[in-house]
Amino acid sequence: xxxxxxxxxxxxxxxxxxxxxxxxxxxxxxxxxxxxxxxxxxxxxxxxxxxxxxxxxxxxxxxxxxxxxxxxxxxxxxxxxxxxxxxxxxxxxxxxxxxxxxxxxxxxxxxxxxxxxxxxxxxxxxxxxxxxxxxxxxxxxxxxxxxxxxxxxxxxxxxxxxxxxxxxxxxxxxxxxxxxxxxxxxxxxxxxxxxxxxxxxxxxxxxxxxxxxxxxxxxxxxxxxxxxxxxxxxxxxxxxxxxxxxxxxxxxxxxxxxxxxxxxxxxxxxxxxxxxxxxxxxxxxxxxxxxxxxxxxxxxxxxxxxxxxxxxxxxxxxxxxxxxxxxxxxxxxxxxxxxxxxxxxxxxxxxxxxxxxxxxxxxxxxxxxxxxxxxxxxxxxxxxxxxxxxxxxxxxxxxxxxxxxxxxxxxxxxxxxxxxxxxxxxxxxxxxxxxxxxxxxxxxxxxxxxxxxxxxxxxxxx
DNA sequence: CGATGTTTAGTCGAGA
DNA sequence: TCTCGACTAAACATCG
Numbered sequence: 001x002x003x004x005x006x007x008x009x010x011x012x013x014x015x016x017x018x019x020x021x022x023x024x025x026x027x028x029x030x031x032x033x034x035x036x037x038x039x040x041x042x043x044x045x046x047x048x049x050x051x052x053x054x055x056x057x058x059x060x061x062x063x064x065x066x067x068x069x070x071x072x073x074x075x076x077x078x079x080x081x082x083x084x085x086x087x088x089x090x091x092x093x094x095x096x097x098x099x100x101x102x103x104x105x106x107x108x109x110x111x112x113x114x115x116x117x118x119x120x121x122x123x124x125x126x127x128x129x130x131x132x133x134x135x136x137x138x139x140x141x142x143x144x145x146x147x148x149x150x151x152x153x154x155x156x157x158x159x160x161x162x163x164x165x166x167x168x169x170x171x172x173x174x175x176x177x178x179x180x181x182x183x184x185x186x187x188x189x190x191x192x193x194x195x196x197x198x199x200x201x202x203x204x205x206x207x208x209x210x211x212x213x214x215x216x217x218x219x220x221x222x223x224x225x226x227x228x229x230x231x232x233x234x235x236x237x238x239x240x241x242x243x244x245x246x247x248x249x250x251x252x253x254x255x256x257x258x259x260x261x262x263x264x265x266x267x268x269x270x271x272x273x274x275x276x277x278x279x280x281x282x283x284x285x286x287x288x289x290x291x292x293x294x295x296x297x298x299x300x301x302x303x304x305x306x307x308x309x310x311x312x313x314x315x316x317x318x319x320x321x322x323x324x325x326x327x328x329x330x331x332x333x334x335x336x337x338x339x340x341x342x343x344x345x346x347x348x349x350x351x352x353x354x355x356x357x358x359x360x361x362x363x364x365x366x367x368x369x370x371x372x373x374x375x376x377x378x379x380x381x382x383x384x385x386x387x388x389x390x391x392x393x394x395x396x397x398x399x400x401x402x403x404x405x406x407x408x409x410x411x412x413x414x415x416x417x418x419x420x421x422x423x424x425x426x427x428x429x430x431x432x433x434x435x436x437x438x439x440x441x442x443x444x445x446x447x448x449x450x451x452x453x454x455x456x457x458x459x460x461x462x
Numbered sequence: 463c464g465a466t467g468t469t470t471a472g473t474c475g476a477g478a
Numbered sequence: 479t480c481t482c483g484a485c486t487a488a489a490c491a492t493c494g
Binding site (some may be wrong): 178179180216225243244245266268353 | 482
C-alpha cells in the first residue's frame with residue numbers, strides 16, 4: 001500500500017529524528033510573546049485550521065516549556081487524573097478514534113490507529129487526510145497542507161525539511177482535540193467521573209506537553225468551555241470534601257457528543273433541554289426574571305449577534321437550581337449519590353472483572369443510581385437527560401459507536417494498544433504520566449504518539 | 463489574593 | 479452565503 005509505505009517512511013524518519021536543541025516549543029497559541037493582537041492568529045491556532053503549520057509557529061519565537069509544577073493543579077488527596085488510568089484514557093481515546101476513522105475515512109487511514117486519521121476525516125473537504133496529518137504532526141512546511149498535495153510530494157517535502165525539530169514538534173504540537181473533548185477525556189478517565197478544575201488542568205498538562213505552556217490562555221478556555229457547554233455539569237463539593245471549586249462531571253446524555261468521529265468539532269452542540277427552557281424563560285420579554293441579571297443583558301445582544309444563538313445557552317447553576325426549587329444541597333446529594341453509584345459499580349466491576357463493562361456503564365449507571373437512591377433528585381438530574389439533538393432510542397451514551405465512553409479500554413484493546421505503542425518507544429519529552437504503568441513499560445513517546453502523534457500505518461484499528 | 467466560575471464579544475473555519 | 483461549533487480574550491463576580 002503506497003500510502004502506508006509512505007507513512008512508515010515518515011514514521012521512520014521521525015523516529016530517527018533527534019530532539020531539537022533549540023528548546024523551541026512549538027506553540028501556535030503563543031502569540032503573547034510577540035503579538036498582542038488576538039485576531040491575528042485566531043485562524044491559525046487550531047489544528048483544525050488548514051493553515052496551521054508547525055514551522056510557522058516555530059518561527060514565532062516560543063518560550064521554553066514552563067515547569068509543570070507551576071500549573072494550577074496541585075491536588076490534595078486522591079487524584080484520579082494522575083492515576084495510572086491516564087494511560088487507559090488515552091488508549092480509550094485511541095480506540096474511539098480508530099473506530100471513527102474506520103467509519104469516517106473511506107481511504108483507510110483509520111487503520112493507522114491515530115486520531116490523525118480521524119482528524120483528517122473532519123478536516124475541510126478537499127484536504128487530503130495526509131495533508132491534515134502533516135499539519136498536526138508538524139512534519140513539514142505550510143506546503144504540506146496545500147489541498148491536493150500528493151502524498152508523495154508531502155513526504156518528499158517532509159524529508160527535505162530540516163528534521164531537527166520534528167521530535168520536539170511531536171511532543172509540543174497542539175493535540176487534535178477540542179477543549180471539550182479534552183475535558184471529556186479527563187472526566188471520563190476519572191474513576192469517579194468527576195474532576196475539579198485543577199484536576200482537569202492537570203490531566204491535560206500531564207497528557208499533552210503542549211498545554212504546559214500558555215496556561216493562562218488555554219485554561220481560560222477550559223473554564224469557558226465548562227461553563228458554556230451544557231455537556232458539563234458542576235457538582236458542588238460536599239462538606240466532607242472541602243476545597244476550592246466544584247467538581248465537574250459530564251451530562252449523562254453527553255456521551256455521544258463526538259458521534260461524528262471528530263474530536264475537534266462536534267456536529268452539534270449538546271444542549272440540555274432544561275437549561276434551554278430556562279434560557280427561553282429568560283429570553284422572554286415577559287419574564288419575571290429581573291433585568292439586572294446577566295441574562296437580561298445578554299438578551300439585548302442576542303438581537304444583534306447571531307452568535308448569541310448559541311451563546312444564549314448557559315444559565316448558571318444557581319439559577320438552574322433555584323428554578324427547580326433545589327439548591328446546592330441537592331447537587332451535593334447528587335454528588336454523594338454518584339460516589340455511591342460508583343462504589344457499587346466498583347463492586348460490580350470486581351465481580352465481573354470487566355473494566356470495559358464498568359466504565360462504559362458508568363454514566364448511565366450514575367443516572368440510574370440517582371434514580372434509585374434519590375428519587376427526589378430526578379427533577380434535577382434526569383432533567384438533564386433530555387437530549388435535544390438526539391432522537392431517543394437510538395443510542396445510549398455508551399453504546400453509540402462513536403461514544404467517547406468507547407474510548408474506555410477493554411483488555412483486548414489495551415493489549416493491542418500496548419502493542420501499538422511499543423512501536424513508538426522513544427519519546428523523551430516531559431513525562432505526561434508519572435504513574436502510568438504503560439508509560440513506564442513503553443516509554444512516553446509510545447504513549448504520547450499513541451494519542452495520535454504517530455503516523456503509523458497498518459496498525460490495528462478497533 | 464489567587465483560583466474558580468460566568469458572561470460577553472469577537473474571530474475563524476467547516477459545512478449545509 | 480449563512481449557520482454553527484470552537485477558540486480566545488477579557489471583564490466581572492464569587493469563594494476559600
